[in-house]
Amino acid sequence: xxxxxxxxxxxxxxxxxxxxxxxxxxxxxxxxxxxxxxxxxxxxxxxxxxxxxxxxxxxxxxxxxxxxxxxxxxxxxxxxxxxxxxxxxxxxxxxxxxxxxxxxxxxxxxxxxxxxxxxxxxxxxxxxxxxxxxxxxxxxxxxxxxxxxxxxxxxxxxxxxxxxxxxxxxxxxxxxxxxxxxxxxxxxxxxxxxxxxxxxxxxxxxxxxxxxxxxxxxxxxxxxxxxxxxxxxxxxxxxxxxxxxxxxxxxxxxxxxxxxxxxxxxxxxxxxxxxxxxxxxxxxxxxxxxxxxxxxxxxxxxxxxxxxxxxxxxxxxxxxxxxxxxxxxxxxxxxxxxxxxxxxxxxxxxxxxxxxxxxxxxxxxxxxxxxxxxxxxxxxxxxxxxxxxxxxxxxxxxxxxxxxxxxxxxxxxxxxxxxxxxxxxxxxxxxxxxxxxxxxxxxxxxxxxxxxxxxxxxxxxxxxxxxxxxxxxxxxxxxxxxxxxxxxxxxxxxxxxxxxxxxxxxxxxxxxxxxxxxxxxxxxxxxxxxxxxxxxxxxxxxxxxxxxxxxxxxxxxxxxxxxxxxxxxxxxxx
Ligand SMILES: *[C@@H]1O[C@H](CO)[C@@H](O)[C@H](O)[C@H]1NC(C)=O
Ligand SMILES: *[C@@H]1O[C@H](CO)[C@@H](O)[C@H](O)[C@H]1NC(C)=O
Ligand SMILES: *[C@@H]1O[C@H](CO)[C@@H](O)[C@H](O)[C@H]1NC(C)=O
Ligand SMILES: *[C@@H]1O[C@H](CO)[C@@H](O)[C@H](O)[C@H]1NC(C)=O
Ligand SMILES: *[C@@H]1O[C@H](CO)[C@@H](O)[C@H](O)[C@H]1NC(C)=O
Ligand SMILES: *[C@@H]1O[C@H](CO)[C@@H](O)[C@H](O)[C@H]1NC(C)=O
Ligand SMILES: *[C@@H]1O[C@H](CO)[C@@H](O)[C@H](O)[C@H]1NC(C)=O
Ligand SMILES: *[C@@H]1O[C@H](CO)[C@@H](O)[C@H](O)[C@H]1NC(C)=O
Ligand SMILES: *[C@@H]1O[C@H](CO)[C@@H](O)[C@H](O)[C@H]1NC(C)=O
Numbered sequence: 001x002x003x004x005x006x007x008x009x010x011x012x013x014x015x016x017x018x019x020x021x022x023x024x025x026x027x028x029x030x031x032x033x034x035x036x037x038x039x040x041x042x043x044x045x046x047x048x049x050x051x052x053x054x055x056x057x058x059x060x061x062x063x064x065x066x067x068x069x070x071x072x073x074x075x076x077x078x079x080x081x082x083x084x085x086x087x088x089x090x091x092x093x094x095x096x097x098x099x100x101x102x103x104x105x106x107x108x109x110x111x112x113x114x115x116x117x118x119x120x121x122x123x124x125x126x127x128x129x130x131x132x133x134x135x136x137x138x139x140x141x142x143x144x145x146x147x148x149x150x151x152x153x154x155x156x157x158x159x160x161x162x163x164x165x166x167x168x169x170x171x172x173x174x175x176x177x178x179x180x181x182x183x184x185x186x187x188x189x190x191x192x193x194x195x196x197x198x199x200x201x202x203x204x205x206x207x208x209x210x211x212x213x214x215x216x217x218x219x220x221x222x223x224x225x226x227x228x229x230x231x232x233x234x235x236x237x238x239x240x241x242x243x244x245x246x247x248x249x250x251x252x253x254x255x256x257x258x259x260x261x262x263x264x265x266x267x268x269x270x271x272x273x274x275x276x277x278x279x280x281x282x283x284x285x286x287x288x289x290x291x292x293x294x295x296x297x298x299x300x301x302x303x304x305x306x307x308x309x310x311x312x313x314x315x316x317x318x319x320x321x322x323x324x325x326x327x328x329x330x331x332x333x334x335x336x337x338x339x340x341x342x343x344x345x346x347x348x349x350x351x352x353x354x355x356x357x358x359x360x361x362x363x364x365x366x367x368x369x370x371x372x373x374x375x376x377x378x379x380x381x382x383x384x385x386x387x388x389x390x391x392x393x394x395x396x397x398x399x400x401x402x403x404x405x406x407x408x409x410x411x412x413x414x415x416x417x418x419x420x421x422x423x424x425x426x427x428x429x430x431x432x433x434x435x436x437x438x439x440x441x442x443x444x445x446x447x448x449x450x451x452x453x454x455x456x457x458x459x460x461x462x463x464x465x466x467x468x469x470x471x472x473x474x475x476x477x478x479x480x481x482x483x484x485x486x487x488x489x490x491x492x493x494x495x496x497x498x499x500x501x502x503x504x505x506x507x508x509x510x511x512x513x514x515x516x517x518x519x520x521x522x523x524x525x526x527x528x529x530x531x532x533x534x535x536x537x538x539x540x541x542x543x544x545x546x547x548x549x550x551x552x553x554x555x556x557x558x559x560x561x562x563x564x565x566x567x568x569x570x571x572x573x574x
Pocket of ligand 6: 275276277
């Protein structure tokens, strides 16, 4: 092993010519003001992401084990097998630890693979070691302060070994427009042209004359969907699922809690055929809890749990509550993924209904780290299902993140109103093309087909080479119970509806002694016939790039909405 003696001498002598800027920004983002320097003796808890030794090998493996027809299909990896791909090399560990030790700093691993480490140091040490200027900034909306730096460096000799350091230049994630998925009151949003969270106490959906469709007029009467109506629309069984050792994980972030009394009332109202005492397990991390005070019931977490349980009829459901890290939703997501990867038996299906953000609003290093964590979950055989987001983002040409990560399944939203004869794209559903992740092979044919048929092959408005989202879609507007009241309209549940179908299919496979469905996209793109193609509508509500729903895959509804019996036919034979 190389001993970087000379190099340490230079550092300790305070010579920084051998440093390289890893990340920087010109100033704090809008909404934050500089308060002043942080006291030099204040302790910082920093996380260092160390370079994983073979992430490309992990990604190749994920595609093999997730592609029906591949000899390795369904052969998911153990935690140890995943760790071999993502652990830093011995060289990386020894060099980084020697560097830290030269400053008298100890590290502790945050993941079993040791690819994330935690270090505590004073502001003065951090300023010196990272050539940074840690300062205090205030969020003008909440008055909360955070310690950040506008730039940081690492020694050139460690450049290939340290991917990034957190928290440094990343401030609060800036959410999408009306952010349906952030709990109201905690975060303030940019200008919203057209709110897509409907006034929960009044019916704002106009009733048109009911016409004709295969789904009963009763279900379309209110344009808002209940479990019974979704069962009718997608052919979802209402019979109890067979007992099987599996679990459907529902994510909670940012202190959004799933309320048990609301769940019970929901089941009594909408699933009178089920035991209203049906409940869920709890996984917590980062000090997460599931507070049951009625006033703390989360709108989305509550609705997510209600649909997870109300649509899967007996599949074991687990609420995964990640404790709040101030201003740091995406680190919560990263912690959640890392935590789940290291479980011996992670839930086979996981839904993350959070709206996420725009891809340009997260640093690319961070986005890649989070996406690599989702690739690890895929390697473990987890179906990780996310929202493309519904809500207006004035002027946005950016695609939504984490939906653009190629290792998650992204769900767009549809509507089926009283006067409609078929589902149509929800006008506030997001979609688009990544600038960060290139188009994965599994969607090559579908996306090129779309680009060619719409004459967009050479579009300069969006990045035709990027990973395109969403993959599929489902009804977004549902009925639910919140703080003891039955509420008619909640937009943003499409992801939960789709994930519940995946959880049911997974339960069936596990009951039959087979592995779960794992990373779904290769299977989805092989089987467009298992989806109802949505051919009408667009996302014109407030977007700069208007995508139209077209025949075949499109960047607003993907392949369309699920047909349960068709999916069951496919997944039961694999
Ligand atoms: C850093 O400090 C936190 C408490 O603030 C502690 O939990 C953690 O173990 C410390 N890490 C190291 C590497 O000492
Ligand atoms: C922030 O501080 C200002 C000035 O003290 C005060 O007027 C405002 O109400 C505070 N805002 C919040 C959200 O606490
Ligand atoms: C919602 O609608 C009700 C009934 O029309 C109205 O009284 C209330 O002010 C509205 N709330 C909001 C936030 O617009
Ligand atoms: C109603 O549905 C039937 C069967 O799909 C179809 O033949 C008929 O044309 C539809 N009527 C209207 C008014 O759309
Ligand atoms: C539609 O809404 C009305 C009024 O809230 C309610 O009575 C009725 O049950 C709803 N219909 C369906 C099918 O949900
Ligand atoms: C649900 O729980 C309540 C209270 O423990 C009990 O009285 C009731 O019988 C239970 N219902 C069913 C269907 O098990
Ligand atoms: C387009 O996406 C690719 C990844 O597929 C990326 O390398 C490229 O930088 C993107 N172009 C722009 C203009 O962002
Ligand atoms: C797109 O660009 C390619 C290469 O520049 C060119 O051959 C092709 O004709 C263009 N297609 C369209 C539809 O403009
Ligand atoms: C959507 O359709 C409109 C109207 O036909 C058209 O102007 C627009 O270019 C289409 N958008 C895309 C991305 O194809």
